[in-house]
Amino acid sequence: MKIFNKKFPNIFLNKRKFYTKSSDKTSFFDERIIVEKKSFFREWDSKRSKLAAALSNGISQIGIKEGSVVLYLGASHGYTPSFVSDIIGDSGFVFCVEISPVVARDLVVICEKRKNMTPILASANHPETYKQLVVEADIVYQDIAQKNQVEIFLKNCNAYLKKEGFGLLTIKSRSIDITKKPKMIFKEVMKVLEEKMTVVDYRTLEPHEKDHALFVVKKK
Amino acid sequence: MVDFKKLRINNILLAKKTIREAVCEDDFIINSINNIEDLAKVANVLCKRLRQWYSLYLPEMYNKIGDNEAFVRLVLKKDKNTLMKELKLSETMGSDLSKNNLKPILALASRIDSLYTLRNELKDYLKKIMGVYCKNLLTLAGTVLGAKLIESGGSLKKLALMPSSTIQMLGAEKALFRHLKSGARPPKHGIILQHPLVGGAPKNKKGKAARLLADKLSIAIRTDFFKGEFIGNKLKEELKKRLK
């Protein structure tokens, strides 16, 4: 197991696969677990996680590091959130917002196991509804396939992201407009983001995900 | 200093409560219809096996009785001689099986029969809860199609917020995406094709029938969702008239 990149000291590489160091040896998602020097490393699949896909495609910065407070929108069963939880460690914290009660059942189970995770059953489209349940965050991460996904992201960054904090936004071009070329959509998204934020980097997610991109922005 | 420990515990409790309280009619309907469909699939697979096995005994039944459910009932209710008489067979290619060899065949038939019974019970249950929750949809679409629409749409609420053109295409999403992306021929309908007024329409009228049905379904669903009055029969009559 070696460190993936000096910039990401908590992300590891082994035989071209990503791993994070976990305090827990439970494999919630059937992911492979490697034990090395009494530490547990969980395999992080770029096909299942857009964040891992962006890393694999060479994204230069993700902002998420040891001790980060993360607001995660569209947490689903908790796959990517669990790796974020590994990266930020005991001194970090991740708030996992998910709208669907059915998938959130798995999310709750993981949150009960991990001391730095908590679930929030709410729509990210209405950030005011979880005002009492979250705190200001160093990172806002969003993975929601909705037509107004950019608007949802900006609303949340506006309400909860610290100044100079990082925002990570995954875009599924099909959800915005299926008839347009993904490239055009990404261009439009870039323009909207640039009005409010500093765009740090972005990557399309081929071959891991079709017609997807991940944007990294910084709050001015 | 933020007390993350407390925040975490409170949020977990709150999330559990929200999940608990979110259980509603839509969940009962979606689980029932998914099981109804799978029970039918499983029963039909097993029935094919039963037909092969039973053919050692009375092969002439295989082609004479096409309906699976009827086949199983006959195997269970009537003995070989009675069946031969009823099917007007003077002889059979089937062998006389010993009690010992017949027993497992009948046991299989009896299990398949109980699958069909369970499916019918679930349909009755669905009809009952849909009669209270969405009587207009039930009346216009029927139990199975009505429930499938709720399953495809996600919930009655989501259906109520959909334009009728989306309801018309539910279940044909793949073909629709293909059309939008690459200009392939657009689909005319999704699962509403299962409605007798659409499925039974002549080929060149199917598209129109699908559109009209989707319009009426949309009205029925919205009326149900906003707890309006019963207009199911009226909608059905209007639809029949327009499709004459």
Ligand SMILES: C[S@@+](CC[C@H](N)C(=O)[O-])C[C@H]1O[C@@H](n2cnc3c(N)ncnc32)[C@H](O)[C@@H]1O
């Ligand atoms: C693509 S999945 C997320 C996968 C997850 N990020 C991962 O990598 O493991 C999108 C999730 O967003 C949820 N979602 C959709 N709309 C939402 C909203 N308005 N607020 C919160 N979650 C939403 C969906 O229920 C779904 O679980």
